[in-house]
Amino acid sequence: MSAIAAAYGAFDADTGWRMLERMRHRGPDGLDGRALAHAWIGTARLATSDIADPETSAMLGGDASGTWLVGDGEIIHGRRSRPEAAPDRRTTAPDLDAALRLFTESGPQSFPRLWGSFALVIAGDGGTFAAARDVFGIAPLYWAQRDGTVLFASEMKAFDADWRRDVRPFPPGHSWTPEAGLVAFPDPPGRSPVLMQSRAPAETPPEWVLGAVRETLTRAVERRLDAEAPVGILLSGGVDSSIVAAIASRIAAERGVRLPTFSVGMEGCRDLESARAVAQHLRTVHREHVYTANDAIALVPQIIADLEGFDPTLVHSAVPHFLVAELASHHVGVVLAGEGADELFAGYAHFGRHSDAEGLHAELLATLRDMHAGGLQRVDRMAAAHGLEARLPYLDLDVVELAMSLPPAWKLMNARRPAKWLLRRAFAGWLPDDVLWRRKEQFGQGTGMSDVLRTHYGSRVGPQDLAQHAAQVDPPLRTGEELAYYRMFVEALTGIDADRTVVRFAEA
Template structure:
């Protein structure tokens, strides 16, 4: 996990270095840069895979191609076997992306399974930038007449360039010769519900088993690390499932599993997380559970940092970001990577509004699930990435594994609808019966900002915020949102809200 900066065109090295320095928090372990002709690549590294040998920019044995990458390529071992181990000089998973692009060109992006934003260059001046299909890892760009600039975060850009900054679209690559090209859809075109309700009936054990196995595999793949992995444990169903699978994996490999929970004293999240940790520890004897108590003053003090870190002012994201930031600050001193439960609600219809009109119609529900999964990159994923990377901590989201996404969205939407005796995410709960205590397996949905106790404190903190002149086209819906926007506007002066909200056109 890292931060990247790239430029192609009329290079201003000082500007590029300034941009890289502004995202040093994303990779505090190492800094690397290289210029070749009209291309500049920069990298801030958080050392997780091949700590000693994974310095970036990566290059091939002939030093004719270069790559900087942010993220993880989870199938890098398979790519090594397919392309030939003799090509590889490091144990870095990012080197798989380098050789895939050397051998196949942009088509090589299709080989990569994981979360990534990358920039690739050759000695001859060729250049390519790309972002993973779901946009799990961030990438922004600013297109000037004489230079194109890329960076992992909005704050990286000079104020003069900020009005031009846009979110680089997920599943796309860009090169000077080919322009912007889609190489993968967030939701593959072939993913459609397998059968209608009248044909599907009640799900069978085969489907339950498939859901469980896909999630187990996704979690195990994300335990990949040379420096240890923990779990953010809110006590909700999704993070508890991740923790249960990770604990099983850690026990089989003779490892302990650190889990981290945050909340106000007596908050429901802290209590539920403690129940999960004690249950798993009794089964596996390998849980190291950590609780971070958040006082009202802690939440208020963290608010400006949280808004600045997540580069967003949406109230639901900010409420979640404050405890998330405190959790990341603590966890980063103990592990380099954590697993989270992001994505499960969007895949299995966990939010209450999914079960209200007009989404009581199966086709409408399916369309909304597909839409919200596709928009995660500028909402919950943006909050999750920035809050953790503010302290050089990598967050990994097993539920957003491509196989899990494809399976979940191929399930008839009728199987995700509630009814008499049928709670939300029943299929997911059934898949992990016996893995968790019943009280957690059937715990109702509670937003992170609510369960941690942050919501009321933050609403009060900005209740008397002064009126704010919002940018054109920005509608501030509540006094709370106006207060968060004022912080955002002060800290990210010059950035257009569209860059945060993902509303720019992609052509």
Template sequence: MCGIVAAVGEVDVELCRAMLARIKHRGPDDTGEIHRGEVWLGHQRLSIMDVEGGAQPIANSDRDTYLVANGEIYNHRHIRRDLGHELFETGSDSEAALHALIVDGPVGLARLRGMFALAFMNDDGEFLVARDSLGVKPLYWVRRDEVTLFASELRAFAPADRPLVESFPPGHCWTPSGGLVRFADAVPARVRPARRADVPGEWDEALLKSVREVVVTAVENRMMSDVGIGVFLSGGLDSAIVAAAAASYAERTRQPLPTFAVGAPGSADLEAARVVADFLGTEHHEIVMTPATAAEALPKAVRAIEHYDPSLVRSAVPNLLLAEYAAKRVHAVLTGEGADELFAGYSYFHAEPFTDPDALQAELVRTVTELHHLNLQRCDRTTMAYGMEARVPFLDRDVIELALSIPPEHKMIRPGVPEKQLLREAFAGWLPEDILMRGKEQFGDGSGAKDVLADAVRSMPELAAREGVTLRDRQESVFYAVWHDELAGIRPGATLGMFATT
């Protein structure tokens, strides 16, 4: 929902303000800052919850403790009840994080359920920075002897600092006195799938019900918004399930549900999304992507995602076009990110060596843990480029725990059983049958972006790779040239995988 910048040590206020200005697109509604002693906090606000009263930095009643946050705390109402409503002065979900830290110190981070990157300070000199366990919301830092700097995006940092930029690790908090401490794992340690060698021909109804209910609850928890919310609908299984659950909630609460789809003329994604929208009765919008609009969006997409990997860029271009259009109508959208990693949706999951259940389980855990390097950053950057927040219900902590506790045998393909069959059957009746059985396509392929971009880059300049960088073809060299112009000074691979090409 926002962009944050923080500094502790020898604070250069003008440097910090310049950093904040570089990420104004993340929060076009308001700008706030606070400077106390050796700490500076800055905030660019995208107003979603408590539009009138939720400005940041948010403070306690004594005005001696402050917090800036990017993200959403979905259980903020429960935290209010637990800590006492009398402590709270706004309806902002971020205020729940503030009081959890005031009451419990760093241990209070365990109360928070949601996606967040935050910085906390008080007049006694305490300072803390933290990032959610999956890294859904981005956070980067630079550690110098005299000062430590934090920001939501790489571009925030001055060119002189860019060679020092690192990704702040998910599930960790940092204080000047205690250093870096893990407070949560992406995949809870207690998740241990109950192995079953004999997988039945039909799914147990109790399992299907559990999967359906946990996903629906995650979607409903992410429908909170004071300014409207929509769904990115690709027409694939995952986003269609999210749209179905959101449509059910919107009907019960009597609120509109816009859905947004993008693709080349006649693309499979546009056609499938139209079928889903008609079935659910949503307020559907289509963005038709042409070679001209793709070529125009390409440099913006590379700059937005701060990456040049071809598969990532191919999905980022339609995502950016989608975000540009949708941001004029809603401030937040739901997406289907994470379902393939939890329910074995990618084709390589069903080839050697992952035909072994233990190997498959290990690979699912690995991909979930590493989502913050690529897909989640693409999802965040393309939406926040236009001041819009993306929410990812499949990556709710309860969904992760349930999905990864299911025996991996249940996720394997076999004759008559395609990938993600468990998920398909859990939502039987919620969607048209042809959508439930639609095969997996990469977003860049289903939307037609792959072919459209192949035409668009033919006349664009490319750049030879620097030392330590491998470029696989001319298209990647073109993407790399755009990236290099925007983020010169960043060392590929320096941000824990953010720039690794795979």
């Protein structure tokens, strides 16, 4: 995880440095920037693998042709086919080397070939300029355009006040160049189910399918354990993060080490109890933090400023996520999280309303498309606030491709098959049954946050106040709690157009 700040067109370098300073939390290992005739490009870098000599540049990846790159995220392609860096190249990671080499060879057409989570900006002395973001938007990127100048940054707070009204999310799965404008990547994997179409919905998947799910997810976890910085697991106690922890702990045991796991919650909450049981079963080095309702309430203004959102559902889950990231940051530099499993294997309760497979698959695709501004934003911002890099094995493209190619009828919920039945079956025996088959709860519910925050902040705004001010955004603010959060958002991110930058869930 690092911070990107860049501009194409007329630009004052001092503005670029200000943008980086506002995102220093994302990249505590060094700031660097470079002015070109037509552009400015800079980064605040977090070192997690192949850490460069501290005496060399903290940024970029420059080559003999005068082409420079700043990047955020994790490009698995760089590990699959690591290029040898040229002697005159200053580089910080094989990921960026691979991306820069491919761009030098093929131009913007190379971006869809990159495998992983990334946001990239490339600029060259000869006038070259390009930006790109991965297909799911795991790595954040925002942009703003005005009077022939285009600005890019990893977070909205980076932009100067006079630019904020123009800030928009850079669309996932797209690239931009001055010549071609905004260009979409090919469709991401899994648009259409293609496997086992002859099987009836009630049939049990063959063992090779369950084996493929296990093997593919195991490979994804193994790839994300590749870091020179210490790696840990954010363990909520739910099935998704527990499966990641089970896989990672087996890999770590083969290497002769015990992985650290981290969990948080209020005293007596279900998530803490379940996480303790999982950690004991897996023999991880487990740490936890017990916080009070007052601790959580006091954190909310900071959470909203870091989150860059005000949807109550996100805020409820962001508070424990902030605290567990803070705990982990004292011990590791990279964390694995369970985000993405619900979107691939139909884990949310509202998916249970579907009785036809086609409708369920369509909603899963829509949820994957939109999660960059929901759960993925929460994971990124809460980790970034503490200088952590969060990695998401479930959103490895191999895992996505396999999961979305399976018959969606196997993901329908019924009395015999609870949510994520297919994923749970694939990992039978890896975890205690009471964990493996635990009912899905939102992170904010399992940690006790939802009731605490809803009660406290909902009581601060009366019905008349809500009626008078609800229409400040579209659709109107729905509860007193949401209006309280919106006011904190406006104070922290003055000038940002919430209608165009903030996703809100159907129920507040």
